[in-house]
Amino acid sequence: MTTAAATIRPLLIELLTEELPPKALQKLGLAFAEGLRKILDQHHLLAPGCGVSDFSTPRRLAVVLGAVLAQAPEQTYTEKLMPAKIGLDDTGGISPALAKKLAAKGLGHLAAADLITESDGKQDYLYARGVAAGAALADGLQEALDYAITHLPIPKVMRYQLADGVSSVKFVRPAHQLIALWGNEVIPVRALGLDAGRRTLGHRFMAGHAIDIASPDTYEKQLHDDGKVIASFAQRRALISRQLQSQAQALGATIGAGPEVDALLEEVTALVEHPTVYVGAFEEQFLQVPPECLILTMRLNQKYFPLFEPGSGGLTHRFLIVSNMQVDDPVNIVEGNQRVVRPRLADAQFFFQTDLKTRLADRVAGLATSVYHNKLGSQLERVERVRQIARHVAGQLGGNTDNADRAALLAKADLGSSMVGEFPELQGVMGAYYAKADGEPDDVVLALKDQYRIRLDAPVDAATLTSAALFIAERVETLLGIWGIGLVPTGERDPYGLRRAALGLISAFEQLQAGGYLAISDSDSLNLAELLAFAASTFAPGIASQASGAEVRAFIYERYRNLLTNDFDRNVVDAVLALEPPLHQVHARIQACASFAQRPEAASLAAANKRIANLLKKAGAEPGAIDPDKLGEPAEQALAKVIAALKPQAQAQLAQGDFTASLATMAQAKDAVDAFFNDVMVMADDPAIRANRLALLADLHQVMNQVADISRLAQ
Structure with a gap:
């Protein structure tokens, strides 16, 4: 290659595999691209302005780097060797120790005259300085490929046997093809028992034949035109989103919004290589089942997008299917999916109707056989603690103590229901439906529904005061109990969600103040230290000590500090929280302190x-x-x-x-x-x-x- 331009070409790397785990696919694709880019850049093999395009489909991880050198430029180097008194002999020549070190570093051709002596402030050291040839692409790419594969965020590694029947490798899924193309030239690298080539496969059903990729520049187009594969994760997601919105609009409906919809969109994008959206439906009689049950089974089990009325948000009997097949007549696909979902919905209907035959209150006794934690007793014992705390909180706030007690009594009763046994995600939600069917007070029903919320995000009013009492009681009991048995959060580990519980508790105090139940001038009602002390008294001796109560209180204020420093000056936040004031006064004090700081x-x-x-x-x-x-x-x-x-x-x-x-x-x-x-x-x-x-x-x-x-x- 005689010109500089001829030594810079785009580079394509693709690993063709069995179906990759969908929830990890996008992270795997991004990590694969970044791993390759990082090592090639370290070897100076990327030309200035080199772009990086990552690709990930259910059966492939790939990356195209836009401008890659055949060989890196020459690199100057400085190697600190050893003290001169050890490296040189009496005649000034190279000692055996230095000769061995030079050979190990690939510098055995150097003579004593080629070395430089410099003081490091304590003694004279020998240095080797010079210019080394840059890394060749084949060598740098092999190292980059090995690094990218070993540093993938693989959720679970599997070991599988190679074609020789003897060797085995470990990877997220079995790999079948490896492409390494620099321009139109195959780079001879190897990974996972595969030698690099230019061949890949298209869509498993729509284009099962092999495809020889001409160059990195034609990769996307060849996969799309010949292989019926949209290689870009982002492009597939955008296409699916457009089709979902278009189909929903045509039916006068919406797919809803929120993190659950976004997560489902990410997951279906990772399940298809050529997405097409079709409309399915189920019998309207199933709409008598609580919508949360139907929505959950469609999203979780079938990966469907339920459709909702745009005004009321009510669930309709239609849903959208993201298929991996584009066909002229989708009737078989639609009917097949409808046949699959119907038994799921029938199961939900059966569970709901069966559960209604037993009053929610009659399920409470069964909690005695359900272990909450072996050091904290059964779920029933926990319920009794939460009941006492909920009554105390409601009393402090002037609420209905009997209803707070009733809500706490029923809070975990739905754990024994068939529906929650099938769908644990519906804890609390189903309890609310069953409590309503049993004629429980409205505020008790609402409290059961709201108990698993991450935070309270609206001012507390008369209708939600019982909800707030149960919400606070549950989080205080969790914090003291789990902390008391030594399961304190460490680093990234917080298996019992104590950080989330602390932030939820803080939100409750904020919303009680916003709703007028805790006046800014009131520093005595629902005092955190007294609340923790009362809650500690509900535990068996030796669990929630005075020391652990103080630690929990400090933990809550520390979580508040981390939250507040996102919006306020750190010094102001520290100044206010140093006094550990009543939680509902914190915001007002911070605003006052921030104003004072400007004087x-x-x-x-x-x-x-x-x-x-x-x-x-x-x-x-x-x-x-x-x-x-x-x-x-x-x-x-x-x-x-x-x-x-x-x-x-x-x-x-x-x-x-x-x-x-x-x-x-x-x-x-x-x-x-x-x-x-x-x-x-x-x-x-x-x-x-x-x-x-x-x-x-x-x-x-x-x-x-x-x-x-x-x-x-x-x-």
């Missing part, structure tokens, strides 16, 4: 607060009462008068929940505080004077830090 007095007062905290800590002893007769300096007398004047006003504003005004009031002390530190020696020689000045500062510190620990604002 011109803030920096000086924060620094003074930090200084006061250090002085009080250094003094050690608890400050006594202030003796006015020992305030001899004008500056300390002035500060005492300012505190006396501002303190009752700031405390009254704090009691009213006006945190901004309370901080603003104390900001008026700035000049007196500055003068005090300029003119007064706090640590006076006279112990009595020193103690009195520390008492004065302690009084100031207490009133200044009622809303937040202002010293945390000091930079």
Whole structure:
């Protein structure tokens, strides 16, 4: 190759396999492309501006890199070898030790004169410097391919035997073909027992013949035109989405929205290579079954998209099928899918009708044989704890304690139902349907339905107060119980969802405040420390200790800190949460503190607060009462008068929940505080004077830090 242009070509790598796990497909495709790109780039084999296109279908992982070099440019190198006194002999020649090291590094051709001696600050070292030939594409690609395969995020590896009947390899699924094309040239690399070529296969049913890929530039088009395969995951997903929307609109319906729909779209994209959407239907009599049951079985078991009324959101008797076949007459495909889904819907109907024959309350006793955790007892024992906590919470909030108790009693009863046994995802949802059929109060029914929500996202009102009581009780019981038996979250591991439980609990306090059940001025109702202490008393001795309660409380505030720092300055958040204020006051205090931080007095007062905290800590002893007769300096007398004047006003504003005004009031002390530190020696020689000045500062510190620990604002 005589020109620079001739040494730069696009590169295609494809692994043709058995059907890959659909939920992992997109990640596998992206990781495969990134692994190849990373190693080729490390070897300087990618030309500037080289684009990367990843492809993944149910039976292939592929990548096209737009500009790849035949050989990397020459690379300068510097190799630190060994101390000169060891590497050189008495005559200045290469010692046996150095000769061995040079040979190991492929530098055995170098003589002593080719080496450089430099000091590393402690002793003289020998260095080899020079220019090395760049890596050849075949060598760099083999390393990149090995790296990309071994670093795939494979959910479960399988071992399979190769064609020779002796060797075996490990991979996510058996691989059958390997393509490695640089321009129109096959690069001789090997992976998973396969030698690279240019041959692949198209769609399993619509184009089962082999296809020889001419070049990376023709890969997508050849697969599409000859193989009936849309290789790009993103393009298949977009095509499916357009077809779904078009079919739904034509029927005057929608496919719905939300994470469940998005997840299903991702999954079906990974199941098909040539997607076509068809319309199916089932008998309208099945709509008498709770829609959640029908929706779940269609999405989870059959990968169908249920259709909904656009106005009411009600489920219709139609659904959309994402097929891997495009045919002129899809009647067989549609009828086949309808025959498959009908028994599923019939099962759901049977489970529901059977479950209705037993009252939900009559299922509670059966929870005694269902183990919650071997250290925490049965589900029934847990229910009894949650009942006590729910009554306590409802009582604190002025709610209906009997209904809160009833909701907690019935909360886990549907675990013994046939429907939940078949579809565990419907816990709580089915309990609500069965409770409604039994004539339970509306707020109890709603509480059962809402108990598994991740967070409360609307202000609590009279209709949802019982829901809030059960929601809080469940999360407090979970946090204390799981924490108490030592299953504390570590790193990425949180199998019992304690982080989620803490965030859910925080959301409940926020929505209780938004709904008026916890006033900003109220710092006593539903106090977190007291709530945890009460909940701890419901456990058997030795489970939820006072220490574990304190740890859980700190854990909750730490989760709140991580959440709040997404929206607020970290110093402001730290300043407020350092006091562990009532959870429902946190947002208001942060807003007040953020406003205070913008005032011109803030920096000086924060620094003074930090200084006061250090002085009080250094003094050690608890400050006594202030003796006015020992305030001899004008500056300390002035500060005492300012505190006396501002303190009752700031405390009254704090009691009213006006945190901004309370901080603003104390900001008026700035000049007196500055003068005090300029003119007064706090640590006076006279112990009595020193103690009195520390008492004065302690009084100031207490009133200044009622809303937040202002010293945390000091930079």
